[in-house]
Amino acid sequence: MKKVAGSLFLFSLLAAGVVLADDMVPLKTVLPKPVFVGTPVPINVPKLEPPLKGKRPDFMVPAGTTNLALKKIVTSSTAEPINGTLDLVTDGDKAGDEGSYVELKPGKQWVQIDLGQEANIYALFVWHFHSQERVYFDVVAQISDDPAFGSGVTTVYNNDAANELGLGAGRDLDYIESFQGKLVDAKGVKGRYVRLYSKGNTTDKLNHYIEVEVWGKPAK
C-alpha cells in the first residue's frame, strides 16, 4: 500500500512539474537601440557580472506574465526631480537619449512603483542610463505590500556591499549599464509596491531611471 501511495505521490509531482514546465515561457521585453558607442568587450572574470555576449539567454516566466508597471504611478524620495518627470520610469520608452530619463538628486534616492494590486512578481528589468559606460552604486530592489516599506519587505537584489543605504549588506554584483538593462530574478515574490534604490554612479552623484519593468501576474 505504501509503495502504491509513494508511486502515486511521485507521479503527481512529475505531472505537476510537466504542467508547470509547459506553463513557463521566455520573458519577452523590447530592448532599446544601443546608443553607447564603445560597447564593452565581454568580460569573464569571477565576481564581476559579465556584460552579455549578444542576446540575453531566455529567462523563463509563467505564461500570461506581463509588464505590470507600464503606465503605473511612480513616486520617489525626491519630490522634484532635477530633470525629467517620474512618469518616464514607466512610460515604455527605453531609449538612451536625452529626454528619456528622470534625474534624481545626489545621494541615496529611490523610486517606487504602485502596481495597483498585489501581484506575483517574477522579474524586474531596470535601465538606469545606457548612453555611457556607467555603474550605479548601491542598487537595491525591494517588493512589499506596505507603501512605506516598513513591513513585509522582500529584497530581491542588493549590491550595497558596505551597507551604505542601511538596508543590510548585499552580496549581488555590481554591473555596467547597457541597453540590455538589468534583469533581476524576483522569484515570484508577492507584493503591490516595488522600490528601487541607488546612490549615485561612476560619472556623477546623481541617480537616473530610464525605465523599470515589473513582470508578473496579478495575485489570485
Place this chain on the structure above:
Amino acid sequence: MQHNEANFRRPAPERNISSLFRLPSSVVGRWAVFFVLALLALAVRLPRLGERPMHTDESVNAYLIGEILGGENYHYDPRDRHGPVLYLLAEPLARICGARTFADLTESELRLTPVIVGSATVLLFGAGVEMFGFIPCFIAALLFVIAPLPVYYSRYFIHETVFVAVTLGLMIFGWRALKTNSLLSAAATGLFAALLVGCKETFVIHFFALGLGMAVVWFIPPRGKWPSLKAILVALGVFAVTAIVLFTWFGKNWSGLADLFRAAPNMAARAAGEGHQKSFAYYFGLMDPTFLLFLLAAVGVYSAIRDGLSRGRKAGLLLAIYALAIFLIYSAIPYKTPWLALNLWLPLSLFCGMGMARICSLLKNSPSRWIAALAAGFLLALIGRQTVSVAFEHPADQKNPLAYAHTVEDVLRLPPRLDQLAKEQNLSSPLIAVVAADAWPLPWYLRKFKRVGFWQPGQDPGEADFYLTSPTAAEPLGDKLKDRRPQFFGVRPEVIIILWSRETPAP
C-alpha cells in the same frame, strides 16, 4: 578718442561724456583701475582651487613638474607635449609652496600658476590703453575678471591661460615697438614672441594671423614708418636667445630645438581631429550662448573698421583681421577643445569693449545712458552667475561645456579607499598594479603610494596587493583576480576603473 594714435603717449580723457563714463585722466589713475581689477581677478580665481578633480592634461603637466622637481631636465617632446613655459613658471612656484617631489604636489599649488598669470593678463590690459583705448581695455579686463571661460581656465593647470597672456603682451608691445621705435618695446616683443613659441605649437596660427593683420594694416594709408633696423635686430636677438634658452632648457638639452621642427607633422595629424572633431560653429556657442556679447562685439568691429579706414586708427582694424583669421582657422580645424576658445575670447572681449566705447560716445549725455548702464550691469550679473555655475558649482560636471572629458569626482574616493583597505590588511606599503590602456590621471591620484606600476592590457603585472584595471583589461588577469572583490570607480564619463582587493576578513 579711444584709439587715437596721435595721443599715443597718454590718451586724452573724454570731455563730453557724463561722469558715469569719465575716464581716469592720469597714468597713475589708469593703472590703479587695472590693478584693482587684477586683484579682483585674483579674488575670483583663488577660492576652492583644489576642489575640482585633476583633468588628464593637468595630471600629465603635474607629472612633468614632478620630474623637474626630482632633478630631471625638461625635454621637449614633439609627439605629445607642449612647450616649456608653463613648467618654467610653475616649478619655482611649487618649490616656494614647499613641494620637493611629485608626491608633495597639490592641485592648488599647481593651479596657482594659471591663477597668477590669468590675473596678470587683467593687469596687462592697462598697458593696452594706448593701443585700444581705455574703455575697450577696461571692459575687456572686466570680462576677463568675471567671465566663465577665462575664470575657468585660469584655474586649470594647462598652457592656454599663459598662451593668451603672452599673445596679449606680444600685441601690445609689438604695436608699441612699431609706433615708438623703442628698443625696450622691441626687446619685449622678441621676448613675448619667444614665450608664445615656448607655450604651444599653435603659435603658428597666431603668428600668421598677426602677420596678416600687420600686412593689411600697413597697406592702408596713411602708411607708418618701418621700425628701425636696430629695433628689429634687438627683437630678433631677444627672440632667438629666449627661444634657445627655453627649448634647450638652459642649454641642457640641445636636441629640443630640432624637436620643435619635428612637431609639425604631429600637429597636422592632431588638427585632423583624433576623436576631438567638432562642428565649425562649436566655439560660438561655447563663448557666448546668449549671443549678447557677439552683438556688442559686432558694434565694436564696425567701429574698429570705420576708425581704421577713415580715421587712420588702425589698432582695432589689426585686431579685427587677427580675430577673423584665428576665428576662421580655429573653427575650420576639426580638432577642437573648449580651452582653445580662450584664444578667441581675447579679441571678443576687446571688441565688446570697443562696442561699449562706441555706445558711450553715441549716448553721451542722453538719458538713455542710464538704460544702457542698467543693461550692461544686467549682462555682467548674468555672466557672473554663469561663472559661479561652471567654475564653482559644477566644475567637473559632464553637462558643463567647459569640463571637457573631465575627470569625475568619483575618482576622489579611490586613494582613501586604498588607504582604508591597506590599513585593514596591515599593508604598510601596498603594491598596486594598474592595467589599463589609458591610465591617466591615475598616476596623479596614486602619487602618494610608493609602489605603483602601470601596464598595458595583455601584459602580466605579476603579483600585487591591489589591481586597478579597466573592464576590458580584467579578463586576461582572471586567475589573479579570483577571490577578490571588485569595486568600481569612475575616472571620466565613459571610463571606469575597477579596484580588485582581497576580501577583508570579517571583524
